[in-house]
Amino acid sequence: MLKLRLLIVEDEKEQREMLSGFLHKEGYQVFSADSGPPALKLFEEKSFELALIDLKMPGMDGLELLSKLKKLSPDTQVIVMTAYGTIETAVAAMKEGAFHYVNKPIDLQELLINLKKAAETHTILAENRYLKEQLEGRFHDTTIIGQSKAIQEVLSTISRVAKMDTTVLILGESGTGKELVARAIHSLSPRSHKKFVAFSCSAIPESLLESELFGYERGAFTSANRRKEGRFEIADGGTLFLDEIGDVSFDMQIKLLRVLETQEFERLGGKESIKVDVRILTATNQDLLKKMQDKTFRDDLYYRLNVISIYLPPLRERRDDIMLLIDYFLKLYNAKLGKEIKGLTPPAKDILINYHWPGNVRELENVIERGVVLARGDVIDVNDLPEFRMPEQKADFPVELSLAEMEKRHIQRVLEKTKGSITKSAEMLGIHRNTLRLKMKEYGLAAE
Incomplete structure (x- = not known):
């Protein structure tokens, strides 16, 4: 060293x-x-x-x-x-x-x-600077945006695992950018000059999954009038990204495990063993540990896939990145649509910052694209945004309570939910940690 x-x-x-x-x-x-x-x-x-x-x-x-x-x-x-x-x-x-x-x-x-x-x-x-330079140089249309600690940790992990030819399991809700992370890993790897093949395991019926992944020989089934290469062959020498790996059936898991262990398989209807050199990256929005407990996901396959895991937090847990993402998508769709939208009105900005984003970054991108299309002037206003469905909240405070008492009870509930974490509670409440400490002192609350 x-x-x-x-x-x-x-x-x-x-x-x-x-x-x-x-x-x-x-x-x-x-x-x-x-x-x-x-x-x-x-x-x-x-x-x-x-x-x-x-x-x-x-x-x-x-x-x-x-x-x-x-x-x-x-x-x-x-x-x-x-x-x-x-x-x-x-x-x-x-x-x-x-x-x-x-x-x-x-x-x-x-x-x-x-x-x-x-x-x-x-x-x-240094790792993040190198990664940013490499990403900008190698693929301009796919950029990982964010300055939050969570995203900086993701970028750091990407730069470290990219050079190693190991499997990576990318975890996170839908719309958080799991494929973007997979592309970044491939782009920075020694395999970057070879193909990156992305395949969604939930996009096609289970009956066709084997033929899509491993290919088939002519005559393997009624409509198979020619030989077809599967995704593993197409990705030979490069990277195969299997999205929604949690949706794969138990029988298909056995076949995937064999390929991971031997880098060999047979086409559907074929007898010849085909050897490939492929790096496997996978992603899921499911809880694979729970699926293992329920006996719907194989332990041995999980440990094969989860040599390294990268967790992508939902957008609601990294609100510091929302304005950065908005600025990025504004520039992107201004260029694509020939518009010159300069920004958002303060009310529109407040809505987007405080919205809970169940669809994550993908939903935010769609909202900004819509806003750029519909905006009449050079800024996006509330009328240019879709009608957001806010999460239902139970009004379980008696109407006789004072505002101070309501605030005290709400802070107490948040502290209980975060198990006394000042940092997490402050993030949920949308206030600074010092402000939270002052309010806890004022109301006689203590972190557990």
Whole structure:
């Protein structure tokens, strides 16, 4: 494994040499500078994953150096060192992009922990940047949009599993973009120059599934007047994506398992064993663990498919991405339909942000396409949106309750539902975590 490159910028020679020696022994490739200008020169000559900067230095101080370093290398994670009396300055540095700060005198174990976390953050950012560049370069019409933590984790996993020729099970509700993830994995894999074949196991009758997947010989059945290749043969050398794998019958599961284990099969009506080299990606919106308990999905097939799993959260669980997706679809359908829609009116925007999106990203795309078509002016208004069916809610609060009491009871119910999670409760309530904590204190509520 390559050593992480670390730049130490400290004007005190004894402190600089102590840190350099310690971190070199801990496995880092350490460079050092006694002030801002030589540090910038090193940055221009080399690339660094990590930097450790003293805030108080003569000439160019740590804040100015931090700003210049982040412009040169946005992914470099910077930890600032500060004396006890300059915590405010350290907080200001974090606002400027520093990963974290440590107090002097330096607690070396605390420093190691922070450097490890900073290195992990750098790795994720670098992976996601690489993935984004590769996706934009290889297929412009399929883009994974999102800045939420959940989507960033998905992107990070894609970049890691793409190079490995292993099976991946993609989980998520309908419309969350499971095929998009499969295409991204294929596009970044060594098989990207070969075919990507997508097939929905629920799109055709069970009686035709075997012939569609494995092909058939002439005369295999009444209308088989010629030999036909199945999806496995078509995808040979590339990637086969089997969507809705949870809908496959028990008998077909046995045949799929054999192909996964041997990469061999016979066409329907044929005797010749055909060998293929195919990477298998699958997806489902069903609970396969429950189907295993119900004995409708084979354990051995599940473990074969689920070497790596990627979960795509529903759109209602990543509302931070809704406006990004809206902007993306506006640009897409403006270009396709020759329109110049600039955005949405505030009431229309509020509806889309607060809607529960049972159809997920696919439903949102359809809504924006409709809005672009129907908009009379250069913005989409409420009248251009479909009539949304909101989830039914029981009005189980007595009408005699005050608003404060109703709010208290609702917060209490949400806390119970999330098992006391402040973060999840705040997301469900649509408020900041600090606001929720204040209201819990006001109403005497405690997280379980």
